[in-house]
Amino acid sequence: MPGVIAAFTGADLASEWAAPMPCAWPVTPDMKNPPHYPLATQRACYVGDGVAVVVAESPEQAIDALAGIVVDYEEEPAVTDLEDAAADRVLVHPDIGTNRAYTWELISDPDALKKAFDSAAHTVKERYIQQRLIPAAMEPRGVCVVPHPFGGDFTVYSATQIPHILKVMLGITCAVPETSLRVVAPAVGGGFGSKLNVYAEELLALALARKLRRPVRWVEERSEAALATIQGRGQIQEIELAADADGKITAVRVHLIADMGAYLQLVTPGIPLLGAFLYHGVYDVPVYGFSCTSVFTTKTPTDAYRGAGRPEATYAIERAIDALARKLEMDPAEIRRRNFIRPEKFPYSSAAGLVFDSGQYEMALDKSLELVGYDQLRQEQRRRRENGSARLLGIGLSSYVEMCGLAPSRVLASLNYSAGGWEAATVRVLPTGTVQVVTGTSPHGQGHVTSWSMLVADRLGVDPQNVEVLHSDTAVSPHGMDTYGSRSLSVGGTAVAMACDRVLDKARVIAAHQMEVAEEDLEVSAGTFSVRGTPEKSMTLQQVAFEAFTAHNLPDGTEPNLDGSITFDPPNFTFPFGTHVAVVEVDTETGKVDLVQYAALDDCGNQINPLIVEGQVHGGIAQGAAQALWEEAVYDDSGNLLTATLADYLVPSAAELPSFKTGATVTPSPTNILGVKGVGEAGTIASTPAVMNAVVDALSHLGVTQLDMPASPEKVWRALTNVGKEAGR
Amino acid sequence: MQVRMRVNGTEYVHEVEPRLLLVYYLREVVGLTGTNVGCDTSSCGACTVLLDGESVKSCTMLALQADGAEITTIEGLASPDGTLHPVQEAFRQNHALQCGYCTPGMVMAAVSLIREHPDLDEATVREGLEGNLCRCTGYHNIVKAVLAAASAMSAGVPA
Structure with a gap:
């Protein structure tokens, strides 16, 4: 057909994959994770599961060619209801023998939990449906992979929230050395969690660019986004509160059935766990029980969507506490007041095992x-x-x-997450005084460039206009854990601030040496080091940076250039x-x-x-x-x-x-x-x-x-x- | 087939496929990628441009239907010296964009709305921008920006 370069089925491309598509969060050792490849080979498990790919000179030619593909599907029954899925009546993946991906429990004290409910003056039991949501970032996904003319390297441009994680996963899944990959997330038009993933189309674009030795581009249409970009929520929630006669909650018990969709995407199984610790909300509840059964259905995979697990938890407890208020004929504000964790209790150790900071x-x-x-x-x-x-x-x-602030790496380890939660930053004061900031976070609408500039300007005493923030390109920012879970400022911004402090520490050593005074005698204000008591004796950060650049007169043991790097792993x-x-x-x-x-x-x-x-x-x-x-x-x-x-x-x-x-x-x-x-x-x-x-x-x-x-x-x-x-x- | 139009003051003549949508003509033939595509159902408004001064969704019409027309895209809004149009400036001042993907369409729709309604109020802005979706801002600052732009323009800031 005119303009058509190639067409492949899943079987044609089977040898391209060194591993199935990645799921980074095996929440339990026995979690079921049916192998999931960029194109289905034997069975397609949801509408949106790709079966063939066409490469053409233009999107119109590719669409024309798609019309020429006839797929002979043998229809099997769908599994769309969560309770039906949990009953294993019809199996989404017969090979694994069940629709249940895992059951995960967090029960602090089973006896105390039972006792709290048996002896409660009041109880409420509520059932809520968290409907599935389509993230609908205004920019659909898109990816372009450019193979370099020689040397086997690839540059991957993707509308992603996670260029760093994507690079690792592309390397592992497509058997491309990490050193041969550069991933760039250009200006990305919104994510809300939906671009916190490793998608079939990204893997296909890389595999096809490698196979065809030419750049390959794919841009999603809106209806494809609805079908094949992850969806959010999708839970049946049962929540029970036990309360004393005054409306003080004495225990919370929760059971979820969570919809995984047809396969486990990057962090699909972990989403319910991100809420699992928070179903008692802002209330001081001594006894807590949570369990979740996660099931496969013949629908688009679910995964992180703005809030990821925490909106679900907040919804359940906040509706349930209103139900309790109605039962007690109490104003919703009053019942909340009676149950809040008091300010003097912080840091607060929750029954679910978290330590609330303040x-x-x-x-x-x-x-x-x-x-x-x-x-x-x-x-x-x-x-x-x-x-x-x-x-x-x-x-x-x-x-x-x-x-x-996702997340302390050791806590992630205890939850079986496959990576850490740190963030990296480098701050360089260039010889001309411009400050260059390299962050491992990857903004897509949050304004990191503005905020990071302000933060650095404030800390170093420079003009924010003179701060350049580099991000979202693994060639300039090689280390990072990217942007999701409201983590960028508290983890990534903190890393930037700490890198600034390293710069200031180094600058102080150089300035003291140059001005022949003790470091303790220097004070720093508005980007200038001055000698205490002799303010006319001073050096600006820019002057220090220039001295660090020429390296003509640095103290022994001080390395040239004024910069600081740090990787910050949050303690909580x-x-x-x-x-x-x-x-x-x-x-x-x-x-x-x-x-x-x-x-x-x-x-x-x-x-x-x-x-x-x-x-x-x-x-x-x-x-x-x-x-x-x-x-x-x-x-x-x-x-x-x-x-x-x-x-x-x-x-x-x-x-x-x-x-x-x-x-x-x-x-x-x-x-x-x-x-x-x-x-x-x-x-x-x-x-x-x-x-x-x-x-x-x-x-x-x-x-x-x-x-x-x-x-x-x-x-x-x-x-x-x-x-x-x-x-x- | 041949299509001829003025885009941001420049005359273009091209041979195009009859099925080519105006938005793809602007993006891929003329090379003006400021106009975005966000859906396939004319629902999101990311592709809004001005056609003979009025806002249209450029994914809803064929390039051929714009034959002979005068088109303004987001690239044509600022003055040649780089001074932003009052609507663009108001968006900047009021933090009316986050990811920015809906912004070109939203700005073009707002320019048209302000022209049509010299005395805008909040309800009119909200109704008037109904065809343009934004997922980031909750519209709060967009509405604020459009009202600010309208009042700046009625106070004589050149459009």
Whole structure:
């Protein structure tokens, strides 16, 4: 066909792979991980599982050629329901004999857990569905692999969050020496976890560039993104709270069934574990039990999506505590106050085994209520109920804590994760005074260049305009663990700050030597070393850098050039927190929910750039509210994705959202020298339960308390109609 | 087939396939890659450009349908000396972009919206940008930026 260069099936390319596609998180020793190759050979296990590849001169020619491929599928039954999957009625992968990938448990004291529930004054048991979500970064994925004309090297350009991890995994999977690979993540148009992966198309592009000895490019279409980019969430959650007569929670017990999809992608099995420690939320709960059974289904693999495990945990506990408040006829704010971990308890050792670094949860709640005008809203809510208004008001709270700053490498080891959680940084003061920063983090919209410049300018006393930040190219930044899990500032930024300190230490030695004074006699301010008591005797950092460059007069044992490098492995996670308040209007005649007000009070520790912090919160709120009200990856019983376009999958526009009120408290983290915690996921984690609690709050007096996401007009209307029918019986 | 149009003030004539969409003509034939493609259903608006001064989704029309038209893309918005258009400047000042992928389309849609509505309020901006999706900002700062740009432009900042 015109323009077609080659076409291959999975079998044609079988010899290209030295290993199956990587899963870096075998959470249990007996976890089932069916081999997964870039193209299926015998069985395709979900709609989106590639079976053939066409290489052509243009995308149009490739599409024409695809139409010429006829695949003779022999259809097998789909497995789309999680409980059905867990029952092993139909197997997604008959070879492994079960749909259960693993069961993972975290139960601090089984006897105490049983006793807490047996002797509780009150218990609530809730069941929630975390629907599947499509990450929908505005830029779909894309990859281009350029083979060098000789020498066997490849440059891989990929719209990825993880150029460093990708390089290692491409090398292992395609049997290309790591030294022959350069991976570049150019300006990447959003990720939200969906580009924290090693994808079939990246491996195929490399293998085909090697086979065909020419550059190979692949750019995803939106409907392909829906089918073949990982999806998020996908859990059935059962959560039980035990409480004493005053509403003080004495134990939390959780069981999940988590949807892995058809295969395990890079960190698929670990996602439930990232939430596993946090189902007691911000509350001081002495006894804790968690278990998760993860199952294969004939759907797109799930993996990290903004918050990854923590939104699920926060949703469950925040909805359940509202259920407890309803049972006790207590205000949702009051029940939270009674249960918060008190500020004096930090560092707080949780029953789940974490050490929370710092927190002032009640202060955040108080300020959030003030920000939104809680008391007036409650009055307005009453007024509308009394007037019989068809537009009811609902006010929803969500107090959250997350674990960020992934991650202490030893903790990752204890969770069976296959890599570390450190981050690398180099800071160089060039002879002309420009400061060059090399970071192993890999931004895709978070503004690292701005924040890192500010941080370095502040620490070294230079103009931020004179700071150059290099990232996302393994040729200039050879070491890194990339960007996800709100880790970049607390791990990567801390590394940059520590590298700055090394630069200052070295500069001090050189400056003292040059000015013939003792190091202790030097003070540094605004990028200048001056002699204490003789301020006219001074050297700027730029002068020191030039002296370090010429190396004409350095103290014995001091190496030329002014630079510092460090690899920082965080001693603990960081624990950002806050309270969000959502206000919705529910039309009882149509079931339509409008999000009319939203207030967010977040504490991410010290802030480098408050504008960027707010921006992260805004975007997070929109994404989390979207799960509550609009978004759902819907599959039919045959496993076909029915929401594979942005016309069917309801990513909200500006018209569906209000402006947000934001506020902050600052409780520094003692875990790192910057006192920062991270903010990339907070908005998403907090907002989903806040919005759903608001919807339920609007309707609970009518008897509607069981409502799953998304709270679409149809679902709300049906819930109202059903309670109406029951009341009429 | 032959297509002729002015893009950002420059006249182009090309032979193109009839099925070529305007957005791919702009990106791959003319070489202006500022206009992005985010979906295949005209839902996301990343590809918004001005056609004879009005915003259109350039993935929704064929290059041939733009024959004879005057097109402005994001590259044509700033002054030749590099001074940003007031909408671009307002986006910059208000942190109205994060990953930046929706930004060219969002800016072009906003330029058109401000032209059509000299007295913009928040509700009009939100309704008016309904066809442009952003996954990063929650629209908060985009709305702020568009209102700021509208007021700067009505105060006489040259567009």
